[in-house]
Protein backbone atom coordinates (compact mmCIF):
# COMPACT_ATOMS: atom_id res chain seq x y z
CA UNK A 259 0.00 0.00 0.00
CA UNK A 260 2.84 2.35 0.81
CA UNK A 261 4.89 1.61 -2.26
CA UNK A 262 7.84 0.99 0.05
CA UNK A 263 9.70 -2.25 -0.33
CA UNK A 264 9.87 -4.35 2.75
CA UNK A 265 13.22 -4.49 4.44
CA UNK A 266 13.91 -8.09 3.45
CA UNK A 267 13.42 -7.27 -0.23
CA UNK A 268 16.21 -4.76 -0.21
CA UNK A 269 19.69 -5.51 -1.43
CA UNK A 270 21.32 -5.27 1.98
CA UNK A 271 22.51 -8.31 3.82
CA UNK A 272 19.94 -9.21 6.45
CA UNK A 273 22.75 -9.29 9.02
CA UNK A 274 23.18 -5.54 8.66
CA UNK A 275 20.12 -5.21 10.89
CA UNK A 276 20.12 -7.16 14.11
CA UNK A 277 16.90 -8.63 15.38
CA UNK A 278 16.95 -6.86 18.75
CA UNK A 279 14.84 -3.89 19.79
CA UNK A 280 14.58 -0.89 17.48
CA UNK A 281 15.55 1.56 20.21
CA UNK A 282 17.11 1.22 23.64
CA UNK A 283 17.75 4.03 26.10
CA UNK A 284 19.79 2.97 29.10
CA UNK A 285 19.96 5.39 32.04
CA UNK A 286 19.96 8.41 29.75
CA UNK A 287 20.57 11.70 31.52
CA UNK A 288 20.71 15.10 29.83
CA UNK A 289 21.53 18.15 31.86
CA UNK A 290 21.98 21.73 30.75
CA UNK A 291 24.47 24.16 32.20
CA UNK A 292 27.26 23.40 34.66
CA UNK A 293 28.66 24.89 37.81
CA UNK A 294 31.17 26.56 35.50
CA UNK A 295 28.29 28.65 34.11
CA UNK A 296 27.75 29.95 37.61
CA UNK A 297 24.60 27.93 38.31
CA UNK A 298 23.44 24.43 39.13
CA UNK A 299 22.93 22.07 36.20
CA UNK A 300 19.29 21.67 35.16
CA UNK A 301 18.47 18.02 34.64
CA UNK A 302 16.07 17.74 31.68
CA UNK A 303 16.25 13.94 31.56
CA UNK A 304 17.17 11.90 34.59
CA UNK A 305 18.40 8.31 34.13
CA UNK A 306 15.63 7.30 31.74
CA UNK A 307 15.67 3.71 30.49
CA UNK A 308 13.30 2.64 27.73
CA UNK A 309 13.16 -0.19 25.21
CA UNK A 310 11.04 0.06 22.08
CA UNK A 311 10.60 -3.20 20.14
CA UNK A 312 10.69 -3.32 16.36
CA UNK A 313 7.23 -2.66 15.05
CA UNK A 314 6.33 -0.88 18.29
CA UNK A 315 4.45 2.39 18.63
CA UNK A 316 5.23 4.32 21.80
CA UNK A 317 3.71 7.62 22.91
CA UNK A 318 5.89 9.77 25.16
CA UNK A 319 3.74 11.90 27.43
CA UNK A 320 4.13 14.32 30.31
CA UNK A 321 3.51 17.90 31.28
CA UNK A 322 5.28 20.84 29.67
CA UNK A 323 8.96 20.80 30.56
CA UNK A 324 8.93 17.15 31.66
CA UNK A 325 11.62 16.24 29.12
CA UNK A 326 9.69 14.75 26.18
CA UNK A 327 11.47 16.66 23.41
CA UNK A 328 14.81 16.15 25.11
CA UNK A 329 14.15 12.41 25.18
CA UNK A 330 13.22 12.43 21.50
CA UNK A 331 16.29 14.45 20.50
CA UNK A 332 18.63 12.18 22.47
CA UNK A 333 16.93 9.03 21.16
CA UNK A 334 17.16 10.25 17.56
CA UNK A 335 20.83 11.21 17.79
CA UNK A 336 20.07 14.93 17.39
CA UNK A 337 21.42 15.63 20.88
CA UNK A 338 24.00 13.85 23.02
CA UNK A 339 23.07 12.60 26.48
CA UNK A 340 25.24 13.81 29.34
CA UNK A 341 25.43 10.16 30.42
CA UNK A 342 23.80 6.86 29.55
CA UNK A 343 23.51 4.97 26.30
CA UNK A 344 21.23 5.20 23.25
CA UNK A 345 21.10 2.33 20.75
CA UNK A 346 19.24 2.35 17.46
CA UNK A 347 19.08 -1.07 15.84
CA UNK A 348 21.87 -2.17 18.16
CA UNK A 349 24.23 0.69 17.24
CA UNK A 350 25.50 2.64 20.25
CA UNK A 351 25.19 6.25 19.05
CA UNK A 352 28.03 7.49 21.28
CA UNK A 353 30.44 5.11 19.59
CA UNK A 354 29.68 6.30 16.08
CA UNK A 355 31.99 8.72 14.31
CA UNK A 356 30.25 11.96 13.29
CA UNK A 357 29.94 10.80 9.67
CA UNK A 358 28.50 7.46 10.80
CA UNK A 359 25.98 9.20 13.04
CA UNK A 360 24.95 11.45 10.14
CA UNK A 361 24.51 8.39 7.93
CA UNK A 362 22.47 6.56 10.57
CA UNK A 363 20.18 9.59 11.00
CA UNK A 364 19.84 9.91 7.24
CA UNK A 365 19.27 6.24 6.40
CA UNK A 366 17.66 4.61 9.41
CA UNK A 367 15.71 7.36 11.14
CA UNK A 368 12.79 9.51 9.99
CA UNK A 369 11.59 12.72 11.61
CA UNK A 370 8.20 14.39 11.69
CA UNK A 371 8.03 17.64 13.61
CA UNK A 372 5.28 20.13 14.28
CA UNK A 373 7.33 22.74 12.48
CA UNK A 374 7.43 20.86 9.23
CA UNK A 375 10.44 22.40 7.57
CA UNK A 376 8.95 21.91 4.13
CA UNK A 377 10.84 24.01 1.60
CA UNK A 378 8.30 26.56 0.29
CA UNK A 379 9.89 27.00 -3.13
CA UNK A 380 9.97 23.28 -3.92
CA UNK A 381 7.01 21.25 -5.09
CA UNK A 382 5.43 18.76 -2.73
CA UNK A 383 7.09 15.90 -4.67
CA UNK A 384 10.48 17.59 -4.54
CA UNK A 385 10.07 18.08 -0.78
CA UNK A 386 9.37 14.37 -0.32
CA UNK A 387 12.34 13.47 -2.54
CA UNK A 388 14.72 15.72 -0.59
CA UNK A 389 16.08 13.02 1.76
CA UNK A 390 16.86 10.87 -1.29
CA UNK A 391 18.73 13.76 -2.87
CA UNK A 392 20.71 14.26 0.35
CA UNK A 393 21.52 10.55 0.39
CA UNK A 394 22.58 10.67 -3.27
CA UNK A 395 19.89 8.10 -4.07
CA UNK A 396 17.85 8.25 -7.27
CA UNK A 397 14.17 8.94 -6.69
CA UNK A 398 12.98 6.19 -9.09
CA UNK A 399 9.35 7.11 -8.38
CA UNK A 400 9.52 6.63 -4.62
CA UNK A 401 8.49 10.19 -3.77
CA UNK A 402 5.36 9.89 -5.87
CA UNK A 403 4.58 6.44 -4.44
CA UNK A 404 4.96 7.88 -0.94
CA UNK A 405 2.61 10.73 -1.80
CA UNK A 406 0.10 8.25 -3.18
CA UNK A 407 0.32 6.34 0.09
CA UNK A 408 -0.68 9.44 2.06
CA UNK A 409 -3.43 10.24 -0.45
CA UNK A 410 -1.72 13.22 -2.07
CA UNK A 411 -0.46 11.98 -5.43
CA UNK A 412 -2.69 14.51 -7.18
CA UNK A 413 -0.99 17.38 -5.30
CA UNK A 414 2.57 16.34 -6.19
CA UNK A 415 3.35 19.42 -8.29
CA UNK A 416 1.73 21.95 -5.95
CA UNK A 417 3.86 24.03 -3.59
CA UNK A 418 3.29 23.42 0.15
CA UNK A 419 1.60 26.81 0.65
CA UNK A 420 -1.36 25.60 -1.43
CA UNK A 421 -2.02 22.68 0.92
CA UNK A 422 -3.94 22.59 4.19
CA UNK A 423 -2.17 22.01 7.53
CA UNK A 424 -3.21 18.36 7.59
CA UNK A 425 -2.10 17.80 4.01
CA UNK A 426 1.27 19.41 4.78
CA UNK A 427 1.65 17.11 7.77
CA UNK A 428 0.97 14.12 5.50
CA UNK A 429 3.65 15.41 3.11
CA UNK A 430 6.05 15.58 6.06
CA UNK A 431 5.21 11.96 6.91
CA UNK A 432 5.75 10.86 3.29
CA UNK A 433 9.11 12.65 3.39
CA UNK A 434 10.05 10.99 6.70
CA UNK A 435 9.26 7.57 5.20
CA UNK A 436 10.83 7.93 1.77
CA UNK A 437 14.19 6.50 2.85
CA UNK A 438 12.39 3.54 4.49
CA UNK A 439 13.71 4.32 7.99
CA UNK A 440 13.53 1.76 10.78
CA UNK A 441 12.42 4.28 13.39
CA UNK A 442 10.19 7.32 12.93
CA UNK A 443 10.37 10.03 15.58
CA UNK A 444 7.39 12.38 15.65
CA UNK A 445 7.26 15.44 17.94
CA UNK A 446 3.69 16.74 18.37
CA UNK A 447 2.86 16.12 14.69
CA UNK A 448 -0.85 16.74 15.27
CA UNK A 449 -0.70 19.66 17.71
CA UNK A 450 -1.83 22.20 15.11
CA UNK A 451 -4.55 20.04 13.54
CA UNK A 452 -8.27 19.68 14.18
CA UNK A 453 -9.28 16.33 15.74
CA UNK A 454 -10.47 14.68 12.50
CA UNK A 455 -7.36 15.67 10.56
CA UNK A 456 -5.18 14.63 13.50
CA UNK A 457 -6.85 11.22 13.49
CA UNK A 458 -6.01 10.82 9.79
CA UNK A 459 -2.35 11.59 10.44
CA UNK A 460 -2.21 9.22 13.44
CA UNK A 461 -3.95 6.47 11.46
CA UNK A 462 -1.23 6.87 8.86
CA UNK A 463 1.50 6.41 11.47
CA UNK A 464 -0.38 3.39 12.81
CA UNK A 465 -0.46 1.83 9.32
CA UNK A 466 3.27 2.36 8.94
CA UNK A 467 3.69 0.24 12.07
CA UNK A 468 1.07 -2.41 11.35
CA UNK A 469 1.59 -2.87 7.61
CA UNK A 470 5.30 -2.15 7.31
CA UNK A 471 6.76 -3.17 10.64
CA UNK A 472 8.30 0.23 11.25
CA UNK A 473 8.76 1.64 14.74
CA UNK A 474 7.20 4.94 15.84
CA UNK A 475 8.07 7.11 18.83
CA UNK A 476 5.48 9.87 19.19
CA UNK A 477 5.75 12.80 21.58
CA UNK A 478 2.32 14.17 22.40
CA UNK A 479 0.37 16.10 25.00
CA UNK A 480 -2.88 14.65 23.71
CA UNK A 481 -4.44 11.59 25.44
CA UNK A 482 -6.55 10.96 22.32
CA UNK A 483 -3.41 10.83 20.16
CA UNK A 484 -1.78 8.43 22.64
CA UNK A 485 -4.61 5.93 22.02
CA UNK A 486 -2.98 5.07 18.69
CA UNK A 487 0.14 3.79 20.45
CA UNK A 488 0.78 0.32 21.89
CA UNK A 489 2.26 1.88 24.99
CA UNK A 490 2.30 5.28 26.63
CA UNK A 491 5.28 6.24 28.77
CA UNK A 492 5.01 9.13 31.18
CA UNK A 493 7.74 11.57 32.08
CA UNK A 494 7.67 13.72 35.17
CA UNK A 495 10.46 16.22 35.83
CA UNK A 496 12.78 14.27 33.54
CA UNK A 497 12.10 10.90 35.13
CA UNK A 498 10.16 7.96 33.79
CA UNK A 499 7.07 8.03 35.98
CA UNK A 500 5.14 5.07 34.55
CA UNK A 501 3.91 3.22 31.49
CA UNK A 502 0.51 2.18 30.21
CA UNK A 503 -0.01 -0.61 27.69
CA UNK A 504 -2.79 -0.30 25.09
CA UNK A 505 -3.58 3.16 26.40
CA UNK A 506 -7.06 4.63 26.07
CA UNK A 507 -7.73 8.33 26.48
CA UNK A 508 -9.47 7.96 29.84
CA UNK A 509 -6.67 5.95 31.44
CA UNK A 510 -4.06 8.31 29.97
CA UNK A 511 -5.92 11.31 31.39
CA UNK A 512 -6.11 9.56 34.74
CA UNK A 513 -2.37 8.88 34.61
CA UNK A 514 -1.72 12.53 33.76
CA UNK A 515 -4.07 13.62 36.52
CA UNK A 516 -6.33 15.42 34.03
CA UNK A 517 -10.13 15.26 33.93
CA UNK A 518 -11.73 13.02 31.27
CA UNK A 519 -13.24 15.35 28.65
CA UNK A 520 -13.51 13.58 25.30
CA UNK A 521 -15.70 10.47 24.92
CA UNK A 522 -13.97 7.25 23.90
CA UNK A 523 -16.17 6.91 20.80
CA UNK A 524 -14.69 10.13 19.34
CA UNK A 525 -12.73 8.01 16.84
CA UNK A 526 -15.76 6.31 15.34
CA UNK A 527 -15.29 7.78 11.85
CA UNK A 528 -11.55 7.20 11.58
CA UNK A 529 -10.18 5.24 8.62
CA UNK A 530 -8.40 2.95 11.06
CA UNK A 531 -9.53 3.24 14.64
CA UNK A 532 -7.13 2.85 17.56
CA UNK A 533 -9.21 -0.16 18.62
CA UNK A 534 -8.30 -1.82 15.31
CA UNK A 535 -4.63 -1.88 16.13
CA UNK A 536 -2.80 -5.07 16.94
Ligand SMILES: Nc1ncnc2c1ncn2[C@@H]1O[C@H](COP(=O)(O)OP(=O)(O)OP(=O)(O)O)[C@@H](O)[C@H]1O
Pocket residue numbers: 290291300301302320321322323324325326327328329
Ligand atom coordinates in the same frame (compact mmCIF):
# COMPACT_ATOMS: atom_id res chain seq x y z
N1 LIG B 1 18.72 24.13 25.36
C1 LIG B 1 18.31 24.12 26.63
N2 LIG B 1 18.98 24.79 27.58
C2 LIG B 1 18.57 24.78 28.87
N3 LIG B 1 17.50 24.09 29.32
C3 LIG B 1 16.79 23.40 28.41
C4 LIG B 1 17.14 23.37 27.04
N4 LIG B 1 16.24 22.60 26.38
C5 LIG B 1 15.36 22.16 27.31
N5 LIG B 1 15.69 22.64 28.52
C6 LIG B 1 14.98 22.38 29.78
O1 LIG B 1 14.83 20.99 29.93
C7 LIG B 1 13.55 20.68 30.45
C8 LIG B 1 12.83 19.72 29.52
O2 LIG B 1 12.54 20.39 28.27
P1 LIG B 1 11.79 19.66 27.07
O3 LIG B 1 11.75 20.62 25.94
O4 LIG B 1 12.42 18.34 26.83
O5 LIG B 1 10.35 19.45 27.70
P2 LIG B 1 8.99 18.99 27.00
O6 LIG B 1 8.40 17.96 27.91
O7 LIG B 1 9.25 18.60 25.61
O8 LIG B 1 8.17 20.33 27.09
P3 LIG B 1 6.98 20.89 26.13
O9 LIG B 1 5.85 19.93 26.27
O10 LIG B 1 6.68 22.23 26.73
O11 LIG B 1 7.53 20.97 24.73
C9 LIG B 1 12.82 22.01 30.66
O12 LIG B 1 12.97 22.37 32.00
C10 LIG B 1 13.57 22.95 29.76
O13 LIG B 1 13.55 24.25 30.26
